[in-house]
Amino acid sequence: MSIDWNAMETEVFRTTVRQFFETHYPPELRYPKRRLRWAEIRDWTLQLARQGWLAPNWPVCYGGMGLSPDKLIVFIEEQERHGVGRFPDMGVLMVGPLLIRHGSPAQREHYLPRILACGHLWCQGYSEPDSGSDLASLRTEAVVEGDDFVVSGRKIWTTLAQDATHIFLLVRTDKQAKRQEGISFLLADMKTPGITVRPIRNIAGNEDFCEVLLDRVRVPQTNLVGQINDGWTIAKTLLGFERIHLGSPKQSEYAIARVREAGEWLGLFEDPVFVDRYTRLALDVADLAALYARFVDQLKRGETLGPDVSMLKIFATETYSRIADLLVDSFGSSGAYQGDVDLGCGRIDVLTTYYNARPAPIYGGSNEVQRNIVATQVLQLPR
């Protein structure tokens, strides 16, 4: 099992990964239109786990693949290229790296193997109804009572909390301290009494997100990660790959491919006006990919990303949004049909692309906040 992936030639590694995905990933789940539920993606996830590939980002000593940044990027590229759907990966992406860095030995010993065995599925309890873009204003409170924290509050926009067995939480443990300084990082079992999950249906009809109500939930003090009131700093160390992920051109590439398909099937490439609009966006996608590649190179060289990476998220999501608008526009009178539009030669789901694109500039830190960050931290404009 313990292959030294990093010693492998990049192209050999790429081929290996690609072949595995092509052989084993269920074809009907390629390029899913929405986040897959655990029941749908379970078999694949377990197969990944058996292969030892569940946690490509973790060190080998903790059961990961221990990939270097450049190999990890190849792994992700191949996932995206093949349209491999995400499993509930918060444990792998967030909790694992966090515990490896900030967790106690007992926490690591308890949680890491269970994540790798898919026994624990994690969800992220950060956002709250009154703290959207302004996360540091969160109000969910944790009070020490005996050996426990007693946690009360509401978390929202928690991705797939319905399927999760555990949740990691940012909670306020010091109400007197300045905004970011009174926050702690807790781990909780979703079966703990007092936790209620309420799925939130979105406009597209999916329930990707939930509200998580916390009513005097007792969390053992041993589930505190790091020091008390140090949660903000800890949470920030998790940013990294996340930040470039939001700026990936993949969604836009997939969407422009749908427009191209539609254009071919509908004969729109005979229309110079369509060709003009399409080309403008195709060039936006191509140039976005060029810019993305530059940031990826930075990661491959082992450098950390600066706040300028926010540019990618802004342009990627707004390009995606413009492509979705063009897709709707190109379908004319069928542009508001729910589900697949039958074009004789094939079927295209117009509205799902439109719906997926709509909140992209909001999630992961709204583009307004991203622009504020770039303006002040990159352009050094006054606050």
Place this chain on the structure above:
Amino acid sequence: MSIDWNAMETEVFRTTVRQFFETHYPPELRYPKRRLRWAEIRDWTLQLARQGWLAPNWPVCYGGMGLSPDKLIVFIEEQERHGVGRFPDMGVLMVGPLLIRHGSPAQREHYLPRILACGHLWCQGYSEPDSGSDLASLRTEAVVEGDDFVVSGRKIWTTLAQDATHIFLLVRTDKQAKRQEGISFLLADMKTPGITVRPIRNIAGNEDFCEVLLDRVRVPQTNLVGQINDGWTIAKTLLGFERIHLGSPKQSEYAIARVREAGEWLGLFEDPVFVDRYTRLALDVADLAALYARFVDQLKRGETLGPDVSMLKIFATETYSRIADLLVDSFGSSGAYQGDVDLGCGRIDVLTTYYNARPAPIYGGSNEVQRNIVATQVLQLPR
């Protein structure tokens, strides 16, 4: 001479005005590319004066035409339709109405006839180098010494000060008072010692604007209009027709007509992409005209305009700007030629339109400030 214009049928009045312009306005000065200098427009201005039409907006008793709002609009429409250039009209547009409302009998008696006889040509001393969008921060100071104010400071963006015989000034007379409350309104002769005019050349190579340096300029106290420290209020009463004027679709209509001409001469209407871009802008212009007409109707009914009129200026100037960009774009490799581009069948000056459009969103209160006004005063969004 004293015809009751307002009793006249609108269409008869329109025809009368139109015929006069068509007969008497020098054809070579139609649709001037820049503000005309006094030497160029002098003869026409004197002819207007002889006709008694110099001041259509003034009451008959002061020598104006005494037009009602709807007739005044017809007068302006016909000027615009025929491409009649502006003469140095600050005396007629600003000083006259102001003195009629706030001036002393002596001021009225002295100045009004001289404006009507074109003996006095006025310019406006409002803006200062450090107070652009934020006019109330002006620093030019007037201190009482004996019978005079002694004025020192710098005014800038003073239109055609080179040609003016007089200037009206906003000056600070109380440095302790709140920003807008220590400002007074003064009239000054440009020949007064201490006044220096420095023309400012713009990118297009014209000198429409000047800087006016004021170095201990002695202005008699009798030249104060209204009460001392009441200048801000007085200046504000001058807004009115000015505000809708900035939102007129005329510039855009003229510019889109140039694009149409170029399109026809260059055969661009064979290109669906050009037709699409052109049509989008032509519709913007048409819809702008519809919106403008709604505000004009308000004026015709004798109503005053609210802060929502700023919408017109925003959309008008940005539409103009987009048309200018399309014009440059349509000319391809000739898009950066200075002066007329010869198309065989005719000539079009591409860059002058481009240059005229560029600062339109700045002048008359930048579009940023206009949007602030609409956001807070019309949409009632919090400051």
Place this chain on the structure above:
Amino acid sequence: MLEDEARLEQLNMLRANATRFADRNSPPCRARALRGVPPGFDRQFWQSIASQGWTGLLVPEVYGGHGLGFAEMAEVVSSLSVQVAPEPVTPVLVFAGRLLEACAENAIAHSLLGEMAHGHSLPAVAWQEDTTGVSGFDANGHLATPATSCQVDSGRLRLSGCKRHVRPGAAADGYVVTAQLTERLALVWVPSASVGLTCESELLADGSFAAKLVFAQVDLPFGNVLATDEAAQSALAAAYDATLVIAGVELLALLRQMLTMSLDYLRTRTQFGKAIGSFQSLQHRAVDLLIQQELCSAVIAQAIAATDAGCDAKERALLAARVKARCSDAALCAAREAVQFHGAIGFTDEYDLGLYLQRALVLAAWLGNGSIQRWRFSALGGHLRSTGALE
């Protein structure tokens, strides 16, 4: 313009009535509950619309209606649209209604018009035949001759072909179908129960339905030809243009409501210690939406005044295309921005914004979206006219 004071007064009253009616009887939760459940609207509610006299609002008195104008119709439509009422007022009363009225010399059209005016019948118009709907226009932007054909056979008709994007879909009581009859345009009435007619429902973004109709040698009496040739052409063009304008009215009402909801949210939602409506970038984008709203409103007013005054067909077509182009794009832009203003909450199903966004998608696509109408405007030659017309 509405110079007439009395009419202005009457319009104001109608607006107040319609607003009160819609507010009381059609809160957005009613629309929410009807989504995706055939027929996608409430026939009982249609009856209460009829009780208000609105199903006969545009219909001349001789046919049992009130003979009012588009300005009045716009008030009713606007009030219902503000509440996202899903009833097919525009497709039935304006599109089919105007078409039937223009054909009212025909006995069937005459009687259908009366039934419609009293709320007893819901006729629809079936004219488009392809996926995008673009083949519905010829190269000059006029309504094209359809492929659906109508053969005459010993005094009977046989109709064959396929129609798409028919609103209100399967719930209509019958269809005014455009067809070729001896190479000329004919408008043919096809009751929904006709043998040989199959109707496939397509679910739309807002939970309403459109129909795909297939006519397989549908046998009809000759009297079902409501009009042919130039009479049919001009009736169809007039009804289509009127419908574009009223669809614009609906879109404007949606835009207005989305902007209102956004402004309320911007004023009350706080982040970083202040109302998000105080952030300049959001303020400026809200202003841009207001400008689009007012442009819609101005061009609609112009179009309604011209249509009510009976301007010539070319002028009417250009105005209608302008209205639909502006309002479709503006409403979609407002939907996009409103979601962004709201953040994640604006994208949830339980928040009403989605209802407006989805209705805007449907209405923007219906009858030809913004791009198509802009193309039509130029194909009709409108782009080459002088725009210097203030008088």
Place this chain on the structure above:
Amino acid sequence: MLEDEARLEQLNMLRANATRFADRNSPPCRARALRGVPPGFDRQFWQSIASQGWTGLLVPEVYGGHGLGFAEMAEVVSSLSVQVAPEPVTPVLVFAGRLLEACAENAIAHSLLGEMAHGHSLPAVAWQEDTTGVSGFDANGHLATPATSCQVDSGRLRLSGCKRHVRPGAAADGYVVTAQLTERLALVWVPSASVGLTCESELLADGSFAAKLVFAQVDLPFGNVLATDEAAQSALAAAYDATLVIAGVELLALLRQMLTMSLDYLRTRTQFGKAIGSFQSLQHRAVDLLIQQELCSAVIAQAIAATDAGCDAKERALLAARVKARCSDAALCAAREAVQFHGAIGFTDEYDLGLYLQRALVLAAWLGNGSIQRWRFSALGGHLRSTGALE
């Protein structure tokens, strides 16, 4: 990519040198003084460019140059462009230079190349023939066969036709002219003093000049045919593509400088009691310019790496079109926004911003503006490729 550490080091040194040279010797006031005065630049300054070795930078050593790559050329061009130096580096050294090099088997081209490398000659390329320049391309986006014709008459050439938009205009020492020779493309060298050649100067926005050349039966030796047929085609295409990329480099440098000036102004100019750079709407627009800047930079880097690596002609053409499209539009957008950021002061002649705006106008229009390059990209078939190419 520039994996080679040594080359990276060399590039950094070159950048530092070029920047120092341009800062010292070519402040914007130099460019200002040269505006509108023929030839629109300074031939003495050209000599000092030559002394730096830059006129021969791209020229292979066998022809008397340094044989460096486009990455190096980009550094020099960029440094000069930041100072709006008006010397025709790109038209002469890149466009004409690459063309001559490709034809260097021809004795005249060979000798011209050497003279150019030493700064003694300024050749230009004359290829466009119509007002917009669009007829310079065929329906597939390739360079079209010109109308200018070249007749062979007892071993001599007779050239007739008209060329437009030739930079650096009348100051060039001669022109590589595209012409038809027995229905095939030929590249013909025409010294500027040739009998029958008239040159009309056109003043451009930035105060430089382009030439309109009329060839009235210009008599030339046969040896002046530098290349014909496919050799001519591929030489022209390669030189054109390289020039597009380097023009993109110039535009990016202008954009960068306009953004820098704007940011300085936004940080220092106060209104309403605070720096205007603290206003969110201006901040966000500045960020959008930064994004455009970085997109330009990323696609230029890709194109230069590919061109230096010698990718195939199709790939090269697509990349070049992408660069010119992105950089032209981005620079014009930056010019527009920079004026708006500055307010009235930004539109005055004495403020340097205008120099950059005007140069951006010239470079955006040159060789095909953004719209034309986007059209070319699709005509070349680039839009139908899969964009999913991260590897």
